[in-house]
Amino acid sequence: MIGGPRGLLEQETSKPRSVGRTLGRLITYFKPFWLALLFVLLMMVANAWVQVLTPELLGQAVDCYLTPAVTAQIRSNESAQGMAPGDMTTNNASDFACWFGDVPVGAPATEYMAGLGRLVLGLIAFFVVGALTGGAMFYLMSWAGQHVLRRLQVQVFEHLQKLTLGFYSRNESGDLMSRITNDISTIQQAISFALIQVLGGALLLVWIAWNMLALNWAYALLSLAVVPVMAVVTVWFSGQARKAFRVTRKEIGNVNAELEESISGVREVQAFSREDANIEAFRVSNAANRDANVRAVAYTSALAPSLEALGYVAIAIVAGVGGIFMLQGQLLGGSAVTLGLIIAFIGYAQRFNQPISQIAVLWANIQSAIAGAERIFDLLDEQPEIVEKFDARPMPQIQGRVVFNNVGAEYKRGEPVLKGINLSAEPGQTVAIVGPTGAGKTTLVNLLPRFYDVATGQVTIDGIDVREVRLESLRRQIGVVLQDSFLFSDTVMNNIRYGRPEASDDEVVAAAQLARAHDFVERLPEGYNTILGERGAGLSQGQRQLLSIARAALADPRLLILDEATSSVDTRTERQIQAALEQLLAGRTSFVIAHRLSTIRNADQVLVLVKGEIIERGTHEELLARQGFYYNLYMSQFKRQEQVVHATHRTDGVGALSTAAGAA
DSSP, rough: TTTTHHHHHHHHHHHHOHHHHHHHHHHGGGGGGGGHHHHHHHHHHHHHHHHHHHHHHHHIIIIIIHHHHHHHHHHHHHTTOOOOTTTTTGGGGTTOOOOTTOOTTTTTTTHHHHHHHHHHHHHHHHHHHHHHHHHHHHHHOOOOOOOHHHHHHHHHHHHHSSSSSHHHHHHHHHHHHIIIIIHHHHHHIIIIIIIHHHHHHHHHHHHHHHHHHHHHHHHHHHHTTHHHHHHHHHHHHHHHHHHHHHHHHHHHHHHHHHHHHHHHHHHHHHHHHHHHHHHHHHHHHHHHHHHHHHHHHHHHHHHHHHHHHHHHHHHHHHHEEEEEEEETTTTTTEEEEOHHHHHHHHHHHHHHHHHHHHHHHHHHHHHHHHHHHHHHHHTTTTOOOOOOOTTTTTTOOOOOOOEEEEEEEEETTEEEEEEEEEEEETOEEEEEOOOOOTHHHHHHHHTTTTOOOOOOEEEEEEEEGGBBBBBHHHTTTTEESSSSOOSSSSBBBHHGGGGGGHHHHHHHHHHHTTTOOOOOOOSSGGGGGOOOOGGGGGGHHHHHHHHHHHHHHHHOOOOOEEETTTTEEEEEEEEHHHHHHHHHTSSSSEEEEEEHHHHTTTOSSSEEEEEEEEEEOOOOHHHHHHTSHHHHHHHIHHHHHHHHHHHHHHHHHOOOOOOHHHHH
């Protein structure tokens, strides 16, 4: 890959993305909860109405009840300039409708106080309504959001189970874990709080602007003069923040991947005294994550004060221009400017600026959520490389005849790993595959359960192309024992029955006895109910391998793949495994990748694989007689194993005699 991981990061951050498409796709997850969203919308409208109404009520309090004489004077000046007082058709902003009762000029003060009291009670009622609708709105949105997140997490996990081994070889597990945890966490924050605040703020902005224009269009345009500047500032800062937040999402994935790898490989780290190097590498990845977050926070932090300063400019324009027109008694936009109107517009300006600042800050959070959602949807859009045909049929009971017909395989287009492989294995035969590292041995056996697909040719089992059948029915009849056996953090019993959950306890014990694992399992603290540590921590490599063989034995497959199943155990354990394998392999077709001579000796045919091609085939004795590649491999590697085995037998014999003599 050109440029390495950093180059990939730059590609991801610079690649254009569609915010609208991502949000639109995210919204589709809310369709089952449309009724809750409808209530949220209604309460959002009610909440915005209360906030829009408040400045107008404050204006009424001034013009109708606190300064009625001043208001009357302004109206008389307006009339003197040729307009009918209170003519609403001329958009007369000085003539507020006094919702809580008109009081004639010169009326007793008690009437003004009564009207003002009614208005204050009305304001309190509106505030209570606003608080209740706001709380209910956030609760319902959070309720729907949590259900959406659960569905999204389950969908991502289900999709991860369908992706093939090639995908996992290209992607680090830590980064994948970050997508399903950290990225979804950022979406959760946006759904439960930020998104609803942004939508509510947008509605409030439109409503306030409409009210201001309805009261006095010229005064409104002056008050909103800074809005275009605010829009430019918001767009620029939010765009930069979105890029920065996409980098942070990628960098936190790198940190998680580094952490997961370091914890998983702690034994190797300590064995090779690489603690300091690992710490330094983690510092570097953490520093990159820190720098990315600092850049993102820098943009979001600069946005709020910039908008706040512009908001103060808007308030200054409202107060200054309105005060000048009121004191000079001049009309603005064909209407008189009263003190109540100025106070109302100051309230509108404050409420108008607050949503803009709020939207700008919360939009940065939404940008982070969009960056996380993009990574989630990128993962969901990843297509499995192995796909069943729409008319795939169940695999019948396997008899075990396997044929590779001119098979070629490749991981990258144009770079073949296997070339022209032809082989045939009859039911019950054992095929041993030997060759140098990187020859394609594991790739060859991975074609049988369709972990990968052939590039050319075909692989058939009992005459059926493996691409024509359902994966589940195929893989259920194939057992796999790997060199690096994986055990789950569960009981020994459940680990053995993993491939056959319906098996009884007695069947599990029988499989463990066949694999020669029963004795050491019985010595565990809770026997078969002992819960193992992560990846079987606490057991030796040989013990983990025996449990893996027991798992395969219990599944009772008709086709068996052993990928260097005995390469990680000592000679004594190998003899135990070998005895178990003789029982396990009986009557089954098996493909064995082996570095141990004992496995190869008993094979019905041995394939010598070099650079993706079979260069020799035959039985162990036949290949030795040819004195070719296999003969040289045997003399350089397997002969030494044979000598070690004989030496071990002699040592065991001496030990047994010594034990017998001591007992006598």
